[in-house]
Amino acid sequence: MLRNFKVLMPASLNEALYVINNIDRPFRFLAGGTDVLVRLKDNPSYAQALIDISKIGELAKIEEHKSTFVIGSGVRHEALLAYAPFIENYNGLIEAVSAIGSPQIRALATVGGNIGNASPAGDSIGPLMAFDAEVELRSQDTNRIVKLEDFFTGPGKTVLKHNEIITKIILPKSDSLKSGWKRLGQRRAVAISKVSVTLALGFAKHSNGSDRVNDVRIALGAVAPTVIRARKAEKFLLENQTLTKAVVKEACRLVAKEARPITDIRSNTEYRSEMCGVLLGDLIEKLACAR
């Protein structure tokens, strides 16, 4: 049940930065509200104030720059899914974001919110991390860029300071990468992922004319305290270059070892680890065949 709390509605980013610099009580940002309101209903002490940033237009834009796309933190999932360049070149991101919640949730929830919530199971985080995305964090006096991979420090925990706000997600252009995302949930829709894998692969031609892998990014969701990159498996695939059956098998084995999942009400350690390998194998097959 919602109790008494303050709602502040800054009209601009500057106003918002001023408010969080001066506020004297524990607060949360209200963007889509799909996580915050649920938490607040369960636990009234979760926040004493909500800062409604959902009306700040400058946070709700997607811009194309020379070598990057800049996604405002207030961009709603629905808008991201409709953005043509992403549909064309960021299949893994589209697949992941399409699976978040339900159409109703995707109409409200924002990209910044999914990141700020810092759930190890946050579905948009894996592909963004695989594409080496960065986040811009601003306070009234500071402005810093942090790699998404370095942003999370634990479940629900990030490096964001109390007077900072996530303003942008900076996504490097990567036309040469093919990507995909797969997950397992407790049901086929409206489910929280119990394991998810993002794979992005870049290919080049060998001197002998055959295909070789020249770029590999793997991100794992819901199998560690934060979404993680599977660096060992990435390195192994990159070194081997050719996706033979034996190489793929070994990469799947490695990725299962890199996962550090827990047993909880949704699944167990062993299954989650092994499924990282299974999903990676599926994605490699899909991306290698799709070319």
Next chain:
Amino acid sequence: MLTKKQNLYSVVGKKVNRVDAYEKIVGGARYVDDLAFEDMLFAKMVCSTIPSGRIKKIDKSRALKLKGVAGVFTAEDITGLNKIGCVVDDQPLLAKETVRFAGEPFAVVAAETREIAEEAAGLIDIEYEPLEPVLTVDESVSEKIKVHPKGNVVCHYKVRKGDNIDEAFNKSFKVYEKTFTINYQEHLYLETQGCVALPENEGITVYGSFQCPFYVQGAVATALGLPLAKVRILQCVVGGGFGGKEDVPSEYAAKAALLAYVLKKPVKLILDRAQDLMVSSKRHPMKMEYKVGVTKKGKMNALKVRVLADSGAYTTLSTVVLFRSSVHFGGPYVIPHVSGDIIGLYTNRVPCGAYRGFGTPQVIYAMESMINIICNDMGWDPFEFRKNNALKKGASSITSHKIKESCGLIETIDKARKESEYDKRKKEFDKWNADKSKRTLKGLGVSSIFYGMNLGAKGWFYDKAGSHIQICRDGSVTLCVGNVEMGQGAKTVLAQIASEALGCEISAINFTNVDTNIVPDSGPTVASRTTVMSGNALLDAANKLRKKLVAAAAESLKIKPGQVMAKLGKYYNIKDSHQFVSFKDLAGKCYLDNVGLSEMGYYVSPKVEYDLQSGQGEPYYVYSYATAVTEVEVDKKTGEVRVNKMTCAHDIGRVINPMLASAQVEGGVAQGVGYAIMENMVSEKGHIKTLGLSTYVIPTTKDCPEVKSVFVEDKSKDGPYGAKGLGEPSLMPVVASVVNAVSNAAGHQFEHVPVLPERIWEVLNEKNSSEDESEVK
């Protein structure tokens, strides 16, 4: 056999649209939380946070100091008796000295707003002396720790048929044994439990979401120390029940009524989802030991069963739920030698009670799994084996009930096989599974059931129903029955029955929700009994009215009463249908002639004879039957299951409304699929961990199969127009048939429900590694 006689009726048997659809679609239906009254207070229950302990002290003082708090009630504030047990007196309305499960209410707060009530609930201080809890049926049956002073056995039903069971097994050609376990299932009705109590006329009126307004009436009267006539229960539109609102709402209504009665203000008590999940009853978890002997010719000759059921901290409805388990554990089969022990046990966990199927889906899962094991081992056809052992007219069930009428089991088996194209699919699936390059395994599963209609031998005293019909002078009709519409379509089906019997248009009928001041105690809306019980009660009233209308029509048309026929708003000359008088005009004529057109109806379920000592006799007067065939696909690498199709053949006697019957089957399938492969209530040390919709996961439409429902209409002589019930049978074969299909795909009979991907993967993995090893050798 099914005969395709032409339907002589004009409303019964037709696809009539739901009479309550419009108001629900436009948002006009009023659920209990939509009600508001002046000066209404909001109540919140305060519940135990430990599974077992002695209460040392409850301190209300901090809560009472909070502005806006109208009252904090504990056991000592109860004006009547501190008891709530529906069948057995072992449960207090508010815990006084002992708490027996995490979630047991010990206080209830009323305040001016919901928010204040919630805050106040957090300010009530309780000191416990924690006790070691009993958390499993094995711990409970050992009796090392007693949940109640009298011991841990809630009930023990025995069924003994035929010779000494061990000798019978000695004569079997082959004997199979296996132990199965099954978890809770939560009802997860869309609308959580709730009610509003109003002090009125020196008594109390309670509005709410109930399956049995008469249980609520009794519980409120007991708690307040009032005569029943001072307690009026008014049924609201119900957002789903599934058994969860049979006896359980009495607990909340009695608390709200107590606050309202003492504080002299309306009180609303609505449970939020987390509290509803924590404190309300569930389907019984069970441990089921099965042993089946078969003859060379494919007959089951001996069955030995021991079931340990987790009843939780209080009896609630366990004694009647487990009675049903004791009748249905052998399935719809003829088995000459049977020994069954169904034991309900107290634990320090949430009380378990009624849930669609009432103690049978669990034992059906075990029994039908045994049949699957037998057929796979012997290479017997699963349909032929079931037919070879099936109940039919003249045969006797495991309780020695000789079936006299309305038994379409064999027809359901034949229809399910044919309509599912089982034989064709089986060949395709065998070929698919032989291809090692395929990512998935496909499987088919079969299950047959029977289900005793109405409350049966253990509940015959409750098995009555009343009705009231009034025809107004303009020909419009008001109906009131004692069973409730909770989403199942009762209003529509009952309106069809009344319309057919009265000869009026269905649009003339206006349904009044249950009001205990209008209709007599009609028992609960459970046991798939509403169509039969309230239908017959309506027929009783309607036939009295029809007699009067026929006499009036005969007078108008100047013909003999025997020559009058009625349908769809016209009373006409049987020889010349153009000679008629309209229902409306007849009603007007009767009004002016001072012929009263208001009648009560009453119906009592046929009496049955049953011996509880031996578990032999007629437990129920008649049975519904069904057979289901399920197609599944299992991912070899992830263990995920896709339930692709279910074909369900049901014998429910006369189908009153084919459209609603199919819808009922689809709902049962969805709920059964969730139970079989998805819904996993996790408990840790007596605390339920899955207290929300993101953790207690039920199927979405994407998880539900295509459903093909077909009907066998072997009519029952005691049912209205030959009808039997469908509410529970629609769910009952689903779990067993899904699990059999998954088991046949995976090549392993799954011994625990829900069958989760984690377990399937583990099994397939073990198989793989042993196959790999044998390849090396």
